[in-house]
Amino acid sequence: MRRPRALGAFLSALATTVASAGLVLGSGGGAQAAATAATPLPAHVFAPYFEAWTGESPAALAQQSGAKYLTMAFIQTEARGSCTPYWNGDRSQPIAPSEFGADFTTIRSRGGDVIPSFGGYTADNGGTEIADSCSSVDSIAAAYEKVITTYDVSRLDMDIEDNSLENSAGIDRRNKAIKQVQEWAAANGRPLEISYTLPTTTRGLADSGLAVLRNAVSNGTRVDVVNLMTFDYYDGAPHDMAEDTKTAISGLKDQLARLYPSKTEAQLWGMTGITEMPGIDDYGPAETFTTANAPVVYDWARSKGVNTLSFWALQRDNGGCPGTGGSDSCSGIAQDTWYFTHTFAPFTSGSGPVTDDYSVAVAPGSAAIAPGGSTTTTVNTAVVSGNAKTVTLTASGAPSGVTTTLSPASVTAGGASKLTVTASATAVPGTYPIIVTGTSGTLSHSATFTLTVSGPGGGNGFLVNGDFETGSLNPWTCESGGAVVSTPTHGGGHALAVAATASQTGECTQTLALSPNTAYTLSGWLQGGYGYLGVRGDASASVWGSSSGYAKQSVGFTTGSTGEVTVYVHGWYGQGTVYADDLAVTS
CATH class of the missing domain: 2.60.40.10 (Immunoglobulins)
Structure with missing residues (x-):
């Protein structure tokens, strides 16, 4: 995926040491077919992405969440020029039964399976996506075969974005290698599907994504599923993310019809896949996939016969960071833990009758x-x-x-x-x-x-955690990137960092229920360019300043008939981070 997969460094995953039985690795140039062929995936499958670098157990999280199938992210090389695949490009995580093998066996014992995914933003951006990194088609094919036989899987996912979409040589090598692996699988009686996960516009693939599929067609490479990342549009437009999913996938279906004119409508819909990002995506609050969007997409995907429903990523499916966008560990919205998983899980064929749930x-x-x-x-x-x-x-x-x-x-x-x-x-x-x-x-x-x-008295008056000495934002709510920091501070050991960027002011807010028709003073210390401090709601007042060090700002206001106001602090577009400390509302 885009930003979540662009983290500067991955954490080492906790190695699983129990070997998976019945796996036969080849020697020399590649891998041989295992004694038993993998089980094909259901015709319609929900398989959220699992961040494989976190050290968490995929089997444990699958059981906790109720997600029977997982898309495992990511496999890449350790450096440009390498042809050896590793989990997360980490030499300590080889493609071997000792890495996730026991977890995958456990997942299958519960009626599920996994889809290993090659690429991801970090690999695609850094040249370690295997077809970009390795110049040998045979070696790329051998790497794919090794993953298939080591883990006995029936589908591989190719997450291609960013620089990989512009690497025509890598695109061609990848499709040639996939074709070679498809022939190998057919010769060995092994079921194998290939999915391409690609970025999208709200109307379908951009030309760079279509070029990947056109090359596959020209190489005779079968693409079973085209999975669109229906988020991170970065177009500055207002978004209903559920409706945008519908128009994106409908546009894709029409594009596939032109690439594969012999396929029926049902077959074309059966080639499509959807990957959402629950909550606030990397662009910010304007692109928020809500809890209300999820059942709309579920019902629509089911009615159309979409093949794959997914989201980035399982570890985000909780409400642990309201107001935060693009996080790998939470959705940024208020939600029940596993809400999106529970909503999408019945999508999988054969998962049993749909229960009435809310x-x-x-x-x-x-x-x-x-x-x-x-x-x-x-x-x-x-x-x-x-x-x-x-x-x-x-x-x-x-x-x-x-x-x-x-x-x-x-x-x-x-x-x-x-x-x-x-x-x-x-x-x-x-x-x-x-x-x-x-x-x-x-x-x-x-x-x-x-x-x-709250109550009068104390350093922050009626404001709660205005000095941020709790070490957390609560009860403040901030735009993406807002955080409590230990330096620079005005007093004590913590302050607020307001993440103003080219696309947001970084605003942080706290709502107060004050006495009606009463005069108050809002004050605080700000550092940085164009730091704003103010209130809105049942009163309206603000003050701003620019300072390379902390400078005190204050403004008076009088509440109206309700007394409810929202206190805010923010920077300005493109002016950089603003720091705030020792904020207070006093009467």
Whole structure:
């Protein structure tokens, strides 16, 4: 994939030492067929990407998430010019049963399988994608055969993007090698599919991706699946990511029809694949694949007969970093852990009847209020599979002096409710998790709303974690790249880094429920070019400055009838990182 696969260095994966049985490696120029042929994949399969460099067990995460099939990313060479494949290009992770072999055996014992993937952004950008790196077609073919026989797999994925799309020699070598491997597999009675994973526009492949397929056709190379990365469009346009998926895959189907005029409509749809990026992609919030988008794509892909449904990546399928884009370890949105996996898993043929299931999410996921104040948030439900059922909503965990109200108290899955949280004048300051639970029959799903009861006094006044000495952003929400840093600081050991880039201001925000019709002062210390500090909502005021060192900024404001304001700090487009510390709201 694009940015997630462009990390500067991969972590070493934890080696699995139990050898997989029944695998026969060749000697010299390549590999021989194993004694038993691999099992073909289902006609329709959900196979999310698994980041193989993290040290995690694919079998363990497959079981935890419910994803029976995994696309293992990535295989590449260690350096330009090499013809030897390794997991993540790491010499300590050879293509051998000791690396993931036991995990793959366990996955198969549970009715699943794996798809090894060659390439990825890092390899494609750095020249270590094997067909770019190796000048010998025979050696490339031998590497493919080694992976097939070592792990007894029936599909290989080719993730081709960035510089690899411009390497015409590598494109030709790759397709010639694949053709050679297809002939080898046929001669040995071994089922083998080849998928190409390619970047896309919202209307189908760009010409560089089409060139890969045109070359395959000219070489007589069979391409079984063309899998589009339906994210990271970087076009500056507004996006409904579910609708963009539909137009991208529909455009691909039409392009395939011109390349393969003898195929039927059903066969053409059966050549298509979809890979989403759950949550906020690398471009930023304008390209967010939401929990509401997922069932739309699922239903559409199923109705069209799409072959493969996937996403980047399994380790992102959680809501651990709201507001963060392009992360490898979380989606950047509020969601139940494994929400996207649970939504897409029934796509696999033969996975059993679709059950009536739903999800629960809270947005925004946190807020700070003063004693005597209140705030609201939206509880969203969505149909994960099957039919929409009635979901009864409850909230628990509110501390003494804090009350919660849900309106309505029950919804049909797909509907929303408003959660109102009110703190009495005697509510004790602190941070409290409020658990919102949706129940329908024997099913129950929950989401957490983090409430902070603030109070006057202290260095930050009514603002929570304005000095960032907790070491975390909570309850601040930031655009991609916002983070708590240890240097430079104004006071204490931490400060906020606001990641202003050419495409974003890097804004970080915190919502406060203050007293209505009351005067307050927002103050703080900022360092960097064009650092803005302000409030909006029930009051509007801001101040900005540019300084190579920390300089104090302050602005007064008066709340209106509700008292709810959003405090913000941000930089400006293309002006670089702004640092903020010791922010406060005082009356």
